[in-house]
Amino acid sequence: MTNAGRTRLNQLPEWAALGKHREQLGDTHLRELFDADPRRGTGYALRVGDLYLDYSKHLVTDETLRLLRDLAAATDVAGLRDAMFRGEKINNTEDRAVLHTALRAPRDAVIEVDGVNVVPEVHAVLDKMAAFADKVRAGEWTGHTGKPIRNIVNIGIGGSDLGPAMAYEVLRAYTQRDLTFRFVSNVDGADLHEAVRDLDAAETLFIVASKTFTTIETITNATSARNWLLTELRAGQDAVAKHFVALSTNAEKVEDFGIDTANMFEFWDWVGGRYSYDSAIGLSLMIAIGPERFREMLDGFHLVDEHFRTAPPEQNAPLLLGLLGVWYGAFFDAQSHAVLPYSHYLSKFTAYLQQLDMESNGKSVTRDGQPVDWQTGPVVWGTPGTNGQHAYYQLIHQGTKVIPADFIGFARPVEDLLPGLVAQHDLLMANFFAQTQALAFGKTPEEVRAEGVPEELVAHKTFHGNHPTTTILAEALTPSVLGQLVALYEHKVFVQGAVWNIDSFDQWGVELGKVLAKRIEPVLTEGGGGEQLDSSTAGLVSAYRALRGRS
Numbered sequence: 001m002t003n004a005g006r007t008r009l010n011q012l013p014e015w016a017a018l019g020k021h022r023e024q025l026g027d028t029h030l031r032e033l034f035d036a037d038p039r040r041g042t043g044y045a046l047r048v049g050d051l052y053l054d055y056s057k058h059l060v061t062d063e064t065l066r067l068l069r070d071l072a073a074a075t076d077v078a079g080l081r082d083a084m085f086r087g088e089k090i091n092n093t094e095d096r097a098v099l100h101t102a103l104r105a106p107r108d109a110v111i112e113v114d115g116v117n118v119v120p121e122v123h124a125v126l127d128k129m130a131a132f133a134d135k136v137r138a139g140e141w142t143g144h145t146g147k148p149i150r151n152i153v154n155i156g157i158g159g160s161d162l163g164p165a166m167a168y169e170v171l172r173a174y175t176q177r178d179l180t181f182r183f184v185s186n187v188d189g190a191d192l193h194e195a196v197r198d199l200d201a202a203e204t205l206f207i208v209a210s211k212t213f214t215t216i217e218t219i220t221n222a223t224s225a226r227n228w229l230l231t232e233l234r235a236g237q238d239a240v241a242k243h244f245v246a247l248s249t250n251a252e253k254v255e256d257f258g259i260d261t262a263n264m265f266e267f268w269d270w271v272g273g274r275y276s277y278d279s280a281i282g283l284s285l286m287i288a289i290g291p292e293r294f295r296e297m298l299d300g301f302h303l304v305d306e307h308f309r310t311a312p313p314e315q316n317a318p319l320l321l322g323l324l325g326v327w328y329g330a331f332f333d334a335q336s337h338a339v340l341p342y343s344h345y346l347s348k349f350t351a352y353l354q355q356l357d358m359e360s361n362g363k364s365v366t367r368d369g370q371p372v373d374w375q376t377g378p379v380v381w382g383t384p385g386t387n388g389q390h391a392y393y394q395l396i397h398q399g400t401k402v403i404p405a406d407f408i409g410f411a412r413p414v415e416d417l418l419p420g421l422v423a424q425h426d427l428l429m430a431n432f433f434a435q436t437q438a439l440a441f442g443k444t445p446e447e448v449r450a451e452g453v454p455e456e457l458v459a460h461k462t463f464h465g466n467h468p469t470t471t472i473l474a475e476a477l478t479p480s481v482l483g484q485l486v487a488l489y490e491h492k493v494f495v496q497g498a499v500w501n502i503d504s505f506d507q508w509g510v511e512l513g514k515v516l517a518k519r520i521e522p523v524l525t526e527g528g529g530g531e532q533l534d535s536s537t538a539g540l541v542s543a544y545r546a547l548r549g550r551s
């Protein structure tokens with residue numbers, strides 16, 4: 001599936017048609033589009049599972065949407081999608097299938113990789129995880145000294161950290177509150193230090209999460225955690241078995257580290273790191289929320305998988321969101337995309353999406369290695385919306401950049417909020433609705449003047465508006481809704497990669513820095529070798545050594 005010989009994206013007639021249409025659209029304002037169609041607000045909306053998705057505040061008309069769907073057809077998004085679901089090796093630079101959708105397939109589904117149905121293996125691991133999670137939750141998994149495990153520390157980085165850490169925050173209201181969870185990723189020793197300093201080692205379980213089990217940050221932190229544990233417990237190597245489990249595809253390396261492979265939860269090379277938290281990588285989350293809730297989350301993923309696989313293009317939400325991103329990148333020169341959740345529990349959601357989107361689509365060559373000459377993945381950024389309003393929203397409202405944004409909010413606060421706090425929810429959501437309204441429609445100079453604003457301030461108090469947003473609203477932030485949201489973004493990223501003709505499932509761009517760090521480390525510690533470095537890096541390394549008192 002190299003797509004060799006495919007017509008270059010910007011030479012397709014469908015691309016040219018979009019370019020021409022963009023010119024015709026010119027400066028058409030959302031105010032005009034809404035005035036022209038009183039039903040636009042409800043007409044440009046979709047329901048997917050529990051998600052209500054309003055895309056009416058986008059700079060598009062029926063014609064734009066039709067042309068974008070034509071582009072999707074011309075680039076065979078549906079063909080690549082079907083190949084992915086069938087287990088074909090669409091990750092062509094690594095010659096791997098891309099089957100995170102199999103992680104949430106029902107028990108009786110049949111999905112084959114190299115002629116083997118992978119679904120039974122997926123469910124066998126889920127069952128093993130559930131048995132383990134139940135034991136820990138019930139206090140039946142005891143440590144080396146016989147005390148029950150009460151603290152769970154996940155050690156991993158990238159996809160082996162961001163997913164479980166994000167989902168733990170999102171679903172905090174569903175977690176077993178007498179257990180403590182920590183997530184360690186940074187090779188800066190401060191991360192592990194702060195995570196364990198107040199924990200009783202006798203009650204602490206380390207989950208070492210690494211697809212490859214070779215990632216230097218994770219193995220370094222896991223080794224330090226093992227040293228800490230054995231020192232605290234004044235115990236020998238035999239204490240490791242009760243306090244360390246591994247989540248990996250690499251049994252050999254897990255064994256080398258000293259973790260019993262009986263305590264390893266497996267996944268497979270057809271699960272990309274950034275698509276993996278619904279695999280064994282989600283063990284910490286499953287312990288936190290319990291197997292039943294975890295399964296509800298998987299069902300939420302599956303619901304959107306099925307929607308993406310089967311919904312017609314006009315109603316296909318990931319297709320639509322993906323195409324809108326293509327539209328803004330190519331024809332509005334949008335460089336970034338903001339994700340602005342109006343839920344404190346989604347505070348790590350955008351950070352999670354950064355890896356999902358930017359590691360997937362931060363590419364500049366096509367599947368067959370030709371340089372692209374069109375925009376690919378945007379810079380994804382954002383934090384919970386109300387906080388952003390008092391920080392960077394100024395730039396979105398009145399700056400010079402086009403920043404399409406997703407607003408995500410919920411009708412009901414989580415159930416166990418303290419009673420006095422439930423009332424705050426309407427204020428939160430009033431802000432949610434007000435912001436997309438202000439961004440779309442702005443405030444004209446005439447409206448400003450009508451308020452009696454002095455003429456010299458009119459320009460400053462004018463809001464041009466016309467800033468595109470998607471609004472995603474659900475009743476409540478449940479495990480299923482989280483699964484639905486993540487799958488929606490996974491498939492949106494897929495659609496964009498398919499249109500741009502890039503491999504969204506490799507990540508060669510992270511390799512060079514790793515190799516150079518390995519070379520530089522001995523120069524920092526032992527000295528010498530500086531002459532092989534460029535003059536800037538050599539100067540910095542020598543300043544570092546001097547500051548560390550090394551000559």
Ligand SMILES: O=P(O)(O)OC[C@H]1O[C@](O)(CO)[C@@H](O)[C@@H]1O
Nearest residue numbers: 158159160210211212215273510
């Ligand atoms: O799970 P692993 O193998 O430790 O990898 C961690 C992360 O490192 C990366 O490979 C990037 O270096 C990510 O894609 C991955 O999620």
